[in-house]
Amino acid sequence: MNIGIYIYPEAEVLDFSGPFEVFSTASRLCGAEAPFSVYLIAENSEAVPARGGYRVLPDYSIKDHPPLDVLIISGGVHTSEMEKRAVANWIQHQAESVELIATVCTGVFLLANAVQSLSCKVTTHWEDIPELRRMFGQLDVLEGVRWVDEGRIVSSGGISAGIDMSLHLVSRLHSVELAEKTAHQMEFTWTKNI
Template sequence: MNIGIFIYPDAEVLDFSGPFEVFSTASRLCGTENPFSVFLIAESSALVSARAGYKVLPEYSIDDHPPLDVLIVSGGVHTHEMGNEKVLAWIRSQAECVTLIATVCTGIFLLANAVRSLSCKVTTHWEDIPELKKRFGRLHVVEGVRWVDEGSVISSGGISAGIDMSLHLVSKLHSESLAEKTALQMEFAWTKNT
């Protein structure tokens, strides 16, 4: 499965690095089976300056990536991206063709802005919940949870909650035993339930 993680300037580092580590570790533990191909995607293939100046080179741009099975939208300082119609149109088109779309932290703002019909249960970082409720009244924003699974849309709270969500995705897309092995390999205490 192709797992694309969307990043942008000022994206929160662990919001994309955490999920990347989960899927790459899970594949490594499977040996030759390699169930997941995970890669970073940005608006262009140029170097991206993530939060605190962390420099990242995406593998693909939104114009040249392979077909995705799963799209993960990272959070961060998303103000510019909220008005970036090229990015929003791309997220909208991906939401129509991927098996599922997941968001970490404020990534849900980008998904909700791109897909105006989105009206399911979601969550985000606790600090951003009031703004999410205010801007997107059609969403059922759940508080006090690490992640919410609505079938084809899965959202998580901030930063480390994205790792919990990604382990859940491994269990959903492959097996719970692989997710547990991945958490153990990463020495991460996986919060399984929301």
């Protein structure tokens, strides 16, 4: 399966690095039978200045990536990213074609902005819950949970919660056994329930 992680200027580093580590570690543990190919995708192919000056070179742009099975949208300073029509159009197109879309932290703002019909249970970083409710009243925004699985839409709270969510996705897309092995390899205590 192709897992694409969307990054952008001022994206939160662990929001994309955590899921990347989960899926790449899971594949490494499977050896030649690697179930996942994980890619960082940005608006264009230039280096992306993430939070704290962390510069990241994406694997692909929104114009040239391989077909995706899963799209993960990282969080970060999202307000200017929401104004990019090309990005919103791309997210909307992906929402129509991928098996599932997952968001970490404020990545859910980008998804809700692009898919105006989105109406389901979601979560985000605790600090951003009031703004998410104000901007997207059709969403049922849950508090006090690490992640929410609504089938094709899976969302997580801030930063480290994206690792819990990604382990959950590995358990859904492959097996609980592989997710547990991955958490153990990463020396991470996986919060399995929401």
